[in-house]
Every structure is written in C-alpha cells, then in structure tokens.
Amino acid sequence: MKLICDGLDLSDAVLKVSxxxxxxxxxxxxxxxxxxAFGDTLTLLATDSELTIEKKIRADVLMxxxxxxxxxxxxxxxxxxxxxxxxLCKLDDGPLQLKYSNSESELQVFNVEDFPKINKDFNGExxxxxxxxxxxxxxxxxxxxxxxxxxxxxxxxxxxxxxxILTCVALDGFRMSVVKKEITSxxxxxxxxxxxxxxxxxxxxxxxxxxxxxxxxxxxxFIEVENTTLISRLIxxxxxxxxxxxxxxxxxxxxxNKQVLLNSIERASIVAKNDSYNIIKFDIKEDFMNIIxxxxxxxxxxxxxxxxxxxxxxxxxxGKYLLDFLKVIDxxxxxxxxxxPIDPCVIKPVGNEGFLYxxxxxxxxx
Amino acid sequence: MKLICDGLDLSDAVLKVSxxxxxxxxxxxxxxxxxxAFGDTLTLLATDSELTIEKKIRADVLMxxxxxxxxxxxxxxxxxxxxxxxxLCKLDDGPLQLKYSNSESELQVFNVEDFPKINKDFNGExxxxxxxxxxxxxxxxxxxxxxxxxxxxxxxxxxxxxxxILTCVALDGFRMSVVKKEITSxxxxxxxxxxxxxxxxxxxxxxxxxxxxxxxxxxxxFIEVENTTLISRLIxxxxxxxxxxxxxxxxxxxxxNKQVLLNSIERASIVAKNDSYNIIKFDIKEDFMNIIxxxxxxxxxxxxxxxxxxxxxxxxxxGKYLLDFLKVIDxxxxxxxxxxPIDPCVIKPVGNEGFLYxxxxxxxxx
Numbered sequence: 001m002k003l004i005c006d007g008l009d010l011s012d013a014v015l016k017v018s019x020x021x022x023x024x025x026x027x028x029x030x031x032x033x034x035x036x037a038f039g040d041t042l043t044l045l046a047t048d049s050e051l052t053i054e055k056k057i058r059a060d061v062l063m064x065x066x067x068x069x070x071x072x073x074x075x076x077x078x079x080x081x082x083x084x085x086x087x088l089c090k091l092d093d094g095p096l097q098l099k100y101s102n103s104e105s106e107l108q109v110f111n112v113e114d115f116p117k118i119n120k121d122f123n124g125e126x127x128x129x130x131x132x133x134x135x136x137x138x139x140x141x142x143x144x145x146x147x148x149x150x151x152x153x154x155x156x157x158x159x160x161x162x163x164x165i166l167t168c169v170a171l172d173g174f175r176m177s178v179v180k181k182e183i184t185s186x187x188x189x190x191x192x193x194x195x196x197x198x199x200x201x202x203x204x205x206x207x208x209x210x211x212x213x214x215x216x217x218x219x220x221x222f223i224e225v226e227n228t229t230l231i232s233r234l235i236x237x238x239x240x241x242x243x244x245x246x247x248x249x250x251x252x253x254x255x256x257n258k259q260v261l262l263n264s265i266e267r268a269s270i271v272a273k274n275d276s277y278n279i280i281k282f283d284i285k286e287d288f289m290n291i292i293x294x295x296x297x298x299x300x301x302x303x304x305x306x307x308x309x310x311x312x313x314x315x316x317x318x319g320k321y322l323l324d325f326l327k328v329i330d331x332x333x334x335x336x337x338x339x340x341p342i343d344p345c346v347i348k349p350v351g352n353e354g355f356l357y358x359x360x361x362x363x364x365x366x
Numbered sequence: 367m368k369l370i371c372d373g374l375d376l377s378d379a380v381l382k383v384s385x386x387x388x389x390x391x392x393x394x395x396x397x398x399x400x401x402x403a404f405g406d407t408l409t410l411l412a413t414d415s416e417l418t419i420e421k422k423i424r425a426d427v428l429m430x431x432x433x434x435x436x437x438x439x440x441x442x443x444x445x446x447x448x449x450x451x452x453x454l455c456k457l458d459d460g461p462l463q464l465k466y467s468n469s470e471s472e473l474q475v476f477n478v479e480d481f482p483k484i485n486k487d488f489n490g491e492x493x494x495x496x497x498x499x500x501x502x503x504x505x506x507x508x509x510x511x512x513x514x515x516x517x518x519x520x521x522x523x524x525x526x527x528x529x530x531i532l533t534c535v536a537l538d539g540f541r542m543s544v545v546k547k548e549i550t551s552x553x554x555x556x557x558x559x560x561x562x563x564x565x566x567x568x569x570x571x572x573x574x575x576x577x578x579x580x581x582x583x584x585x586x587x588f589i590e591v592e593n594t595t596l597i598s599r600l601i602x603x604x605x606x607x608x609x610x611x612x613x614x615x616x617x618x619x620x621x622x623n624k625q626v627l628l629n630s631i632e633r634a635s636i637v638a639k640n641d642s643y644n645i646i647k648f649d650i651k652e653d654f655m656n657i658i659x660x661x662x663x664x665x666x667x668x669x670x671x672x673x674x675x676x677x678x679x680x681x682x683x684x685g686k687y688l689l690d691f692l693k694v695i696d697x698x699x700x701x702x703x704x705x706x707p708i709d710p711c712v713i714k715p716v717g718n719e720g721f722l723y724x725x726x727x728x729x730x731x732x
Contacts (some may be wrong), residue, residue: 020730063406070663073636073637073663073664076635076636080629080632080633081633082629095664096664101668101669102654102668102669103630103666103667103668103669104667104668105633105637105664105665105666105667105668106664106665106666107663107664108662108663108664217614235724263446263448264469265568266446267443267446267471269449270439270442271471288468296474297436297439297473297474298439298461298462298471298472298474299471299472300469300471300472301469301470301471302467302468302469302470302471303467303469310540334722
C-alpha cells in the first residue's frame with residue numbers, strides 16, 4: 001500500500017474513527033485502525049465489536065492495499081503532524097512508514113487478516129429526522145439510562161415507532177424519561193439503541209438542518225453522515241413495559257419557574273449531598289413551595305413561588321435526579337403532577353407535551 | 367456579627383481566598399474561612415499554615431464580629447447564589463445564617479478562637495516589578511522545580527538580588543532554569559520562594575502594567591494586590607550552588623527554529639515515552655540534525671535544519687525536559703551550547719540573554 005493524502009484530512013478522520021477503538025481488548029487487533037487504499041479513496045475503520053466507525057477521505061493511491069496500525073499511537077502521531085502532505089506506505093512484512101517534510105517515521109502494525117470483517121450492506125427498516133431533532137432527542141432521553149452493567153437492557157433507549165410516531169424511552173429504576181414525536185419511517189418497529197451509540201452519533205452531527213437516516217437490520221443499526229459510517233449492535237430483548245408505570249391521573253399540579261427551581265435545588269444539594277441519598281424535601285403550599293435540605297454541615301430552607309392546583313403536600317426527591325432533568329430541558333416553566341408522598345411524580349415542560357419525566361419520591365419520616 | 371453585601375463581590379472574594387484552604391488538615395479549623403466584619407469592611411481569610419490569602423470587600427456591617435465557616439461548603443454555596451444582596455448573620459453559639467431572596471440557609475461554623483492568628487504587619491526587604499514581568503518570570507522558572515517532597519529545598523525558586531539584578535533559579539537534579547533581570551529592590555538578599563506560592567501569586571495578577579511589590583521579612587513573604595493580601599512561608603536553608611554546575615565554555619553551538627524543534631520532539635515523544643526515560647537522540651551534522659526515537663511501537667527519524675558552529679555530535683535527552691522548556695519560551699530561534707554527549711547542555715532563546723536552561727544528557731550506547 002502506498003498513498004499520499006492531506007495531513008489535516010487524515011488527522012480529522014483518524015480522530016472521528018478513534019471513538020470506536022477498543023481499549024485494552026482481549027483481542028488486541030481491536031485496538032487497531034484499519035487503513036485501506038483503493039481507487040482514489042483512503043478508508044479508516046475502527047471497531048470494538050459493538051460499535052464501528054468508518055471514514056473515507058480523498059487520497060492519491062499509488063499502490064492499493066490495506067494495513068492495521070495501533071490506533072492509540074497513530075491518533076497521537078497524526079494529530080501532531082503539521083498541515084502538510086503525508087505519505088503512508090506499507091511494504092510486505094514491514095511496519096507502516098509515514099513520510100512528511102524531510103522526515104520518515106514508522107509505526108508497528110497488526111496482521112490485516114486478524115481484523116474482523118464488517119458488513120456494510122444495510123437495507124432494512126429506517127426512520128429519519130433532522131440532525132437538530134436527533135440531538136435534542138438524545139439529550140432529553142439518554143441521561144436517564146442506567147450505567148449498571150447488571151441490567152444491560154437499561155443501558156439503552158427504547159425507540160418505538162408506531163404509525164409515524166416515535167416514542168423514545170430511557171429508565172434506570174428510579175426515574176424515566178419519555179419523548180414522543182412525529183417522524184418519517186419505513187413502518188412500525190421497536191429497537192433498543194445503546195446510550196453510548198446515541199452519544200457517538202450526536203458527535204458526528206454538525207449540520208443542524210440535514211436529515212439523519214437511521215437504518216435498522218438484523219439487530220444492527222447503520223447510519224451514514226457525510227463520509228462517515230457508524231454501525232452499532234442493538235440491545236436484544238424485551239424492554240420494560242413503561243406504560244404500566246405511568247399514573248393515569250393526578251390530584252395535584254404545581255407550575256414553577258424552571259431556572260428558579262434549578263438554582264434553588266443546586267444550593268440545597270450542597271447541603272443534601274453530604275447524605276448519600278441527596279434528599280431534598282418539597283413543602284408545597286398554596287402560593288409557594290419550601291425547598292428544604294438538612295445535614296450535619298448545615299441546612300437550606302428556600303421559598304419559591306408556585307401556582308398550585310390541588311392540596312398542600314410534602315414530598316422528597318433525590319436532588320441529583322431532579323437536576324439531571326432540569327439541566328436538559330428547554331422551557332421557562334415546568335409542571336409537576338403529583339398524587340401523594342409515595343406515588344411517582346411526573347414532570348413536563350410547559351408548552352412541550354411530547355416530553356415527560358417520571359421520578360420516584362424518597363420516603364421520609366414526618 | 368451581621369452584615370449585608372453584594373453576592374457577586376462575596377463570590378469572587380471567597381473564590382480567591384479558597385486557594386489557601388487546607389485540604390484534610392490534621393487541624394480541621396484550617397479547612398475554614400474566617401469572616402470578619404468591622405467598620406464598612408468584610409474580610410475573608412484562609413490559611414493552611416504555609417500560605418495565607420486575605421481579601422477585603424465593602425459591606426454594610428450592622429453588627430461587628432467574626433466567624434469561621436467550613437470553607438468547602440461556603441465556597442460551593444456562595445458560587446450558586448444569584449447576583450443579589452446577601453445577609454450574613456451569626457448570633458451567639460448558632461450557625462452562620464445566610465439570607466437571600468425569600469430564603470434562609472445555615473452553615474455550621476468552627477470556633478473562632480481556634481483559628482490561627484496571622485501577622486499582617488510587614489516591613490522588610492522588598493523587590494518590585496510589573497505584574498507582566500512577574501508572571502513571565504514565574505512561567506520561565508517554576509516549571510523546573512522539583513515535585514519531590516524528599517528534597518523540599520528544590521520545591522522552591524531561589525530569588526537572589528544583588529546590586530539591582532535579580533537572579534531566579536529552579537532545578538530538580540536533571541535540569542535547571544535561570545533568569546536574570548534588572549529590578550528595583552531595597553538591597554541585596556537571597557530567599558527561596560515555594561513554587562506553589564509563586565503560582566498562587568500569578569493567579570491574583572490581572573493588570574499587566576501595575577507594579578507588584580514583594581516584601582520579605584523573618585522568612586515570610588508578603589504581597590498585596592488591590593484588596594487581596596497573600597502571605598507565605600519561605601523555604602529555609604542554603605540553596606544549591608547553581609553557578610558551580612554551569613560549564614564555562616562550549617565547543618559546539620547549534621541554532622534551530624524553536625517551533626520546528628518543538629513539533630518534531632512532540633512526535634518523537636509519542637514513540638519515546640513508551641520507554642520510561644523518554645529518550646530522544648539528536649544526531650547533529652553540519653546543516654541538519656536528525657531527531658531519533660525508537661521503541662517497540664515504532665520509530666521516528668526527523669530531519670531539522672540547523673546552523674552548527676563546531677563539530678558533529680550525537681547526544682540524547684529526556685524528551686519531556688526539552689518540551690517543558692520549549693513550551694514556555696517566547697523566541698523564534700534557540701541556541702544549544704554543547705561539549706560532549708555526557709556534558710550538560712545549555713539552551714538559550716536567541717535574543718534573550720537573561721534566560722538559560724541547563725539540561726543533563728542521557729547516556730546512550732553507540
């Protein structure tokens with residue numbers, strides 16, 4: 001293999017695919033980036049066997065071929081190249097040679113035959129939305145995914161498409177985020193996409209108005225953005241029946257300014273987080289709500305104006321779970337829907353009926 | 367104690383003094399910030415017994431008094447206050463009360479009597495330079511200080527003033543940085559200032575053209591910048607006789623472009639740092655220098671144009687020590703002064719005779 005390409009193009013491409021590099025894999029070749037030169041194209045590909053990212057750039061290919069280079073060092077090296085022409089060359093059993101300016105360096109390679117074959121021929125169900133909508137969706141839902149390896153199903157988000165409506169759900173046993181929106185799709189289907197895959201897809205999106213087409217086939221997800229392809233395994237199995245968790249009616253509704261509530265809970269958390277449950281108590285009265293936290297370091301008692309429809313109520317939550325939600329929503333006011341101190345609370349941004357957040361309260365005495 | 371002050375002023379002041387807070391001290395009161403309200407001034411003070419920072423802000427003092435609050439939580443809390451008026455109040459044996467908007471919070475306090483007394487009456491030797499000069503000096507010297515607690519002397523920089531010339535020296539046993547510059551001073555003296563103190567002083571400097579006056583008395587350093595006072599212990603003892611280390615003459619001089627050399631060493635380091643000594647070999651010829659690094663991950667061989675006065679020479683250095691220096695100097699070209707592969711190398715920025723860097727080579731075979 002022998003080719004000449006632009007150093008900046010190469011650096012950008014290597015950085016993109018490196019997100020799929022395996023770290024300390026039992027199979028060391030997965031720590032490699034596969035470089036292929038055919039026609040007038042240089043293709044870089046990394047995979048950790050769950051997630052695969054491939055990026056194509058233009059190159060002058062003098063001799064076609066393939067090589068797998070140690071990803072970590074190649075990334076570092078290419079990042080430090082100045083923006084000049086780089087020649088990549090691999091002859092017989094030798095290392096990968098990099099030539100630039102008057103200099104020449106070599107990096108060790110893996111055996112190309114050991115690198116897994118990736119199927120890139122996808123043609124199944126799909127859904128489409130703009131990059132901006134996709135990023136907003138992931139932002140509003142994925143934070144509620146579990147990080148617990150013991151329940152792999154909850155490390156992903158459910159994407160359920162039915163009659164042109166996408167319902168996206170993430171939950172971790174303490175709280176749940178649900179977004180509904182109209183989309184274009186090939187039909188009805190249900191898949192669970194790993195939260196990490198969703199995060200990596202959003203990193204590739206930098207043209208808000210462009211359309212993202214997500215293709216799903218045989219438990220794999222496939223997406224192409226400009227010259228970058230991302231392929232990911234889906235999570236197999238049946239997702240939690242999230243509809244069963246949602247209360248059907250509420251006795252109390254509270255409307256409150258989001259930013260005021262967020263600031264107040266942040267202050268209360270400083271005191272509350274000294275306690276492992278980060279418990280913050282909400283004493284809801286007719287025109288205001290007291291936000292109360294107490295621990296050995298001190299106590300916070302703040303008064304926030306509200307609009308209450310219902311009766312007085314005292315309820316407590318883990319402050320972190322409230323902050324997670326308040327930080328991702330884009331609304332001036334939010335509405336809390338409550339029943340009792342032990343029933344789940346549902347929060348919706350006012351003016352955005354497609355988004356709901358369910359949160360279990362923490363039981364407190366008195 | 368009872369006072370009202372501006373939330374933003376308070377937040378800024380608390381952040382400044384918090385740099386001197388002790389972390390996990392055997393004496394917990396050193397994790398506290400002392401708040402004093404007298405006249406129309408609120409004074410905040412933190413000390414870890416080595417370094418003390420005090421900051422004064424304007425306040426409406428309704429009742430004079432003092433309190434010591436847990437620093438960490440006070441910092442976090444005050445940072446989250448909106449930019450409104452804050453009332454601080456401490457009555458008898460109670461906690462510190464903070465009142466803002468319609469809210470009221472309390473933070474636990476330490477006993478004021480347990481807080482160390484700090485002498486703030488300084489009147490000794492001094493030297494002066496502009497904030498810009500001071501920051502440049504610290505930047506050029508302090509990186510060469512040792513981090514090793516076993517040799518506390520080397521964790522500081524020597525400030526030696528003689529006949530209006532300040533010589534500032536830091537060394538760690540492998541390399542040494544020396545800066546000489548004319549300054550205004552009260553006389554001749556020699557002190558060793560901890561690197562951490564120098565770093566904290568530079569953080570307080572944000573008016574390049576203003577004069578910094580450093581006062582030295584009884585093994586203490588005292589500096590006042592606007593309404594902030596910093597007091598630090600000096601390091602006691604006799605500094606290494608650095609003049610003895612400097613070679614008197616050199617057989618070889620090499621002039622090279624700083625940025626080109628820096629980029630080249632950065633690439634070589636990717637390969638070299640796989641080895642614990644980070645060894646980079648310099649093969650110096652008449653018009654160019656080869657920069658060579660080798661390890662199991664690959665090898666780098668770069669050619670850099672130079673201007674040599676002397677004979678061909680091969681010498682090796684720890685790449686990290688070269689990068690540390692190349693990253694802080696502000697010069698287009700540097701000049702390396704060499705004798706043999708086992709003698710120290712002295713590097714100077716071309717056009718800045720007041721700055722030199724001495725570096726011990728690494729012995730290599732062949």
